[in-house]
Amino acid sequence: MRMQRKHAAHALTALAWMTAGVAGAFAEDARLIQGDDPYYKQADAALGAILRQQKNTNRAKNVILFVGDGMGFSTVTATRIFEGQQRGVDGESNVLAWEAFPYLAASKTYSADAQITDSAPSAVAMTAGVKTINDVMGLDHTARLDSCEDQKTKHVTTLWEMAETIGMATGAITTARVTHATPGATYSHIANRDWEADANMPAEALSAGCTDIARQLVEMKYGDGLEVALGGGRAYFLPETAQDPEYPGNEKKKPKRKDGKDLTKTWLDRYGEKGAYVWNKEQFAAIDSAKIDHLLGLFEPSHMQYEHDRAGDGAGEPSLAEMSEKAIDILSRNPEGYVLLIEGGRIDHASHESNAYRTLSDGVAMNEAVKAVLGKVNLEETLIVVTGDHSHTLTISGYAKRGNPILGVSVGVDDEPIYGKDGKTYTTIGFANGPGGAEKPTERPMLTSEETMKPDFVQPSLVPLGSETHGGEDLGIYAIGPWAHLFQGTVEENYTFHVMNYASKIGDRLAAKK
Template sequence: MIRASSFLAGVCALALAPAFAHAADTSPAQAADPYYKSGQAALARAMAVSPKTGRAKNVILFLGDGMGISTAVAGRIWQGQQKGVDGESNALSFEKLPFTALSKTYSHDTQVTDSAAGITAITTGVKTRNKVIGLTGEAKPESCASEASTRVTTIAEIAKAHGLSAGAVTNTRITHATPAGTFAHTAYRDWEGDADMPAGALSGGCKDIARQLVEAPAGLRLDVALGGGRSRFLPETKGGKRADGRDLTVEWTKTKGAAYVADAEQLKAIDPARTGPVLGLFAGEHLPYEVERAQSGQGVPSLSDMATKAVDILSKNPKGYFLLVEGGKIDMGSHLNNARRTLTETAAFSDAIQAVLDKVDLNETLVIVTADHSHGLVISGYAARNAPILGLAGNEGEPVVAGDGKAYTVLSFATGPGGPEGQTLRADPAKEDLEEVDYHQQSVAHLPSAAHAGEDVGVYADGPGAYLVRGVVEESYLFQVMRHAFGFDAAK
């Protein structure tokens, strides 16, 4: 006996057969749709990518401090809207790189990492404790005695030991956590200058981060170090903060060919073929935000200026180089709950990446773009397509009203200074100037400085070894990719 279900299945198959008989010869009904065509073009580009399996002569690590996925997306929209194009479908420079992954950013002791532990994982392959740089997780924060036995080697130091050059570029202090992750080994990230250190640490033989940069052995010292933080290198008599009276900028120049520069014109005048190593300190503390560089940053080079100059200087070594370029002010904007600064810094970081991509040969240079951690920035619904990313959330063009009868912004934060203090009621953003440069987006919980977030961050790559950037990986895995690309894991 034939089962009814089998009979019906056969009838259905016969009925549908004519509709699909020529499916291979016809295009689907949506073939003319622009989204469909865009997808076809993207597939063609993806199929044309050939993984580069050879060794990398150079490795450039771009790190957007605090640039989580939501920050990258909001930055993408912001950049597109500033250009007058569709922000949502816009792409930042690094989003066009063919290989991507997600990086798990927890530290050795916390669910949410700080920049010190984050950069240590990326540059050494070892996860460590928050506030610690260049030491294993066995180190005790602020314990001078634990430094010697827990010291690890950075990718920059390994490159130098193999005869390559190395450099670090940042728009924060060069002694700040992320750039320090290329050369420093310290139990406390805030020991940037000797005046930042307690007496016990000084008497215990610990060196401040600025001293570590300048006093590194010639075979390991960075060939390029560009950023802010001049105060940690100069004595008080010269407007700095060093308590030991030393001028580390003068000590830097005692090496043959070495140069110290303090403004954009001096940096521009550097002849890469004849000068090096180069120390550039362009502000006493961090460099200005991009939104105010034109006014308060006279004489301060852009991140693009510093990054491209660093490439020119490092490229004179025929063996190759390692370079870190940090967009550090992305993080600082988010700490303030100031989305405009966060997004303009993200766009400037993207511009710096593009400027470098335009200079290097991706057949010999591995480029990796990532973040050390995310931030609590959220993109909430449901603003209309092309609505200002810094504006109010909406529904079909009308502002959305929350349960308290007030509107809310597209971008908000989990924590930070934008949150209500005490019993203060939430302000109504519909009655505030959202275009004000110093406007603080609202947050759920008030903190003087917004906390980092713990979700995975993006990794984007191209060049030799970039095909290894795929899947969901540990943050410390990125060190292994860079080391393998250089061929150091095969060296005897």
């Protein structure tokens, strides 16, 4: 037995030397054959960069969570190509700002009661660290939809509320309504995500003392409330007897509140000369970030304009990047640090409309916001996380040639359009379901890139629906800054909260305060 072990050891040693010799020879050949190949050199440089990475274990003074609503991997890929092609560079090899972050994990997004989540429980997972049921915010998984009783008794505490309690600054920015699911999950506790104003609530819930999301924002009980809240949703803050300042006389854009409250005035009364409310770009630009501590900006009665349409807005709207920069200017004055949510909220809405042009344009706007933030923060003390809340059914398929317009019809490497079995062209981007579905397969149209690349084009869908649905596959969590290396592998969506809390030590500081 001893001799057998000895021979086995010798054999393993010999095999190791032989393997090393073969590997060395192969490596030498590789250098001779493809060492100058640009793809080879690019991958080798990427390996070198990863080998040089140093883990940042500083406490995260600041935490910034970017959420691209509905931004799954396919949407990221399409945005990358679109952004590059818009700039006239190679879209396929392009790199979005967050794709250059050193750490990446995959997020499992199912909710407590659904295989495919909606934005409310996804946001709760990231802001409070638990999974909950579809359509509720700030409540645990035992809560019942529409239950005022559970709204009062089944609260979970968000990282934003924890941060406020220990004296940090907080903010929530979105291109959707500030009362919408993702921003709302930073500060509200609600038994139905649609209860954005009292007008949306059943009489029994109101009589039982439950309050709507907009009121919960301006009356936030933790600390002194959010320092910055920017987005759309003006109609949910103003009394129905008022006229919208941007659209007077427009019945479709009338304010909604039935309780007579003007919550913009509530905000101003609460914060006095240190508070400000703005509803257009000129007012926003005039804000002195060195003097204002609490800023509420509501730039539309409902959601803000899509990025493609923003320039045509009569009153003017700031971009997501501009809102992000203003927020950081205000929040960073707090020596205790800050926690900030930045949501590209309308990426999701365009996908629901199967309108890939606006999906990708808003994805590019979020890329600009990430770049703007990177230019303002110190990554030695700021953790930045970029992710989505769920995916969509957007697909990238076919055998299009390199450089083919991502919104165009599929054209092969022979520069000829590629046809389906029905003899008709098809687009590279499609949706599994949505408004672009033909009710009869024989009605599928012959498409040209000229029409498919127009901003209003509705992408073809397999299943005809009035609104395209969410997708249920995993999506990416991209991270940089203190403790970003904790994002690795495939994780539950609520893991994001736990890394942000650990990196910032907010929970520990809260416990010490008690």
